[in-house]
Amino acid sequence: MTTRHETGTAAPHRVLILGAGYAGMSAAIQLATRVKRREDVRVTLVNPQERFTERLRLHMTATGQRLAELSIPELLEGTGARFVRGWVTAVDADAKTVRIDDDQVLHYDTLVYGLGGVADTAAVPGVEDHAYTLNSAQDAEVLAGRLAGMGTGTVVVGGSGLTGIESAAEIAERHPELNVVLLGRGEPGAAMNPKARAYLRSALERLGVRVRGGAEVVKVLPDTVELAGGESIAADLVLWTSGTRVSPLAAAAGLTVDERGRVVTDATLRSVSHPEVYAVGDAAAIRQGYGVMHGTCQGGMPTGVHAAVSIVRALKGKRPKPFRFGYYHTHAGEPGPARRGRAVHPPRRQPPADVSDRPDGGPV
Numbered sequence: 001m002t003t004r005h006e007t008g009t010a011a012p013h014r015v016l017i018l019g020a021g022y023a024g025m026s027a028a029i030q031l032a033t034r035v036k037r038r039e040d041v042r043v044t045l046v047n048p049q050e051r052f053t054e055r056l057r058l059h060m061t062a063t064g065q066r067l068a069e070l071s072i073p074e075l076l077e078g079t080g081a082r083f084v085r086g087w088v089t090a091v092d093a094d095a096k097t098v099r100i101d102d103d104q105v106l107h108y109d110t111l112v113y114g115l116g117g118v119a120d121t122a123a124v125p126g127v128e129d130h131a132y133t134l135n136s137a138q139d140a141e142v143l144a145g146r147l148a149g150m151g152t153g154t155v156v157v158g159g160s161g162l163t164g165i166e167s168a169a170e171i172a173e174r175h176p177e178l179n180v181v182l183l184g185r186g187e188p189g190a191a192m193n194p195k196a197r198a199y200l201r202s203a204l205e206r207l208g209v210r211v212r213g214g215a216e217v218v219k220v221l222p223d224t225v226e227l228a229g230g231e232s233i234a235a236d237l238v239l240w241t242s243g244t245r246v247s248p249l250a251a252a253a254g255l256t257v258d259e260r261g262r263v264v265t266d267a268t269l270r271s272v273s274h275p276e277v278y279a280v281g282d283a284a285a286i287r288q289g290y291g292v293m294h295g296t297c298q299g300g301m302p303t304g305v306h307a308a309v310s311i312v313r314a315l316k317g318k319r320p321k322p323f324r325f326g327y328y329h330t331h332a333g334e335p336g337p338a339r340r341g342r343a344v345h346p347p348r349r350q351p352p353a354d355v356s357d358r359p360d361g362g363p364v
């Protein structure tokens with residue numbers, strides 16, 4: 001399908017994919033592979049780094065473990081997709097343009113919005129100034145340096161969701177000389193079944209992680225974490241994993257977003273306000289039978305693949321199919337406390353497959 005632009009000339013249909021995380025990368029590889037032989041479709045992927053960030057392994061980077069060097073241009077090699085290195089600073093949904101680093105403008109006919117999300121450092125005072133995060137590979141490397149140089153002391157991990165659990169466990173395992181405290185509102189793994197929860201508890205115990213449930217952090221200071229109720233916990237280092245914050249770009253562009261700023265999609269993953277925009281991964285608010293999907297790469301990668309399949313269908317004049325996704329497991333597996341059961345491999349070039357027909361399951 002060719003697209004007729006303002007000049008009246010037929011030009012290739014431009015698909016622009018923002019963010020080369022698990023979701024954006026899956027979309028790029030699947031789409032580019034499927035349209036490889038088509039001269040009338042051009043696929044471009046934008047990301048600030050050339051190296052693929054294995055976000056789900058950043059707690060390993062933070063404890064000094066080396067991850068595989070995965071180059072995005074190399075992963076795209078042979079697919080025909082173009083890679084643009086840069087930071088998206090604005091999306092103009094009316095003009096269908098994206099500004100990169102404030103000095104480059106890319107046009108699109110179809111946009112795939114996959115800018116992910118990060119831990120929310122704005123909700124609790126002091127987090128921004130005094131806490132470490134795993135929001136990027138660079139943040140994880142900075143944390144690794146600090147942990148390695150601490151000698152002894154107390155590390156407080158704020159947030160007892162899966163990222164907090166994995167991080168606390170990894171730090172305790174790699175740095176047995178440190179006291180690790182895991183703070184959260186609920187019991188770690190509260191949504192898991194009793195057997196998995198018990199396993200998790202005993203694994204954290206074995207690693208010496210002190211778990212404090214029912215803890216609401218109200219302030220982070222340079223050497224203390226203050227809890228609601230007035231209690232203070234001494235902390236030589238705070239790692240913040242709680243909450244999620246997404247880029248404000250979608251809201252600023254006038255796309256319909258939910259209360260957390262995620263792009264609200266229809267059943268086929270298109271923006272409800274701008275159907276030429278697909279939203280994928282953590283940046284999207286995707287409703288399934290059991291509620292809005294929460295951010296994981298297990299869910300994010302299939303959204304990227306589905307967007308690619310839908311774009312190909314639309315290019316052929318067919319209607320995109322609804323996206324259906326259910327979680328198969330929440331296993332906090334052997335032999336480590338949590339990480340091995342939850343890990344997912346980064347997107348690789350695979351034969352195109354529409355995984356959206358997976359049977360629906362329940363929430364984690």
Ligand SMILES: Cc1cc2nc3c(=O)[nH]c(=O)nc-3n(C[C@H](O)[C@H](O)[C@H](O)COP(=O)(O)OP(=O)(O)OC[C@H]3O[C@@H](n4cnc5c(N)ncnc54)[C@H](O)[C@@H]3O)c2cc1C
Nearest residue numbers: 019021022023056087088116281282295296297298342343
């Ligand atoms: C420590 C840790 C452990 C985790 N473990 C697991 C696990 O075991 N299993 C699991 O399923 N999930 C896990 N997760 C969650 C998982 O990593 C995320 O759900 C997943 O990365 C979301 O994929 P995504 O593609 O939507 O976003 P991301 O992977 O965050 O990718 C977004 C991309 O967009 C880029 N980007 C952002 N803003 C801009 C901009 N303005 N301009 C250009 N590019 C931009 C980013 O640099 C990034 O490359 C973990 C997360 C963390 C932090």
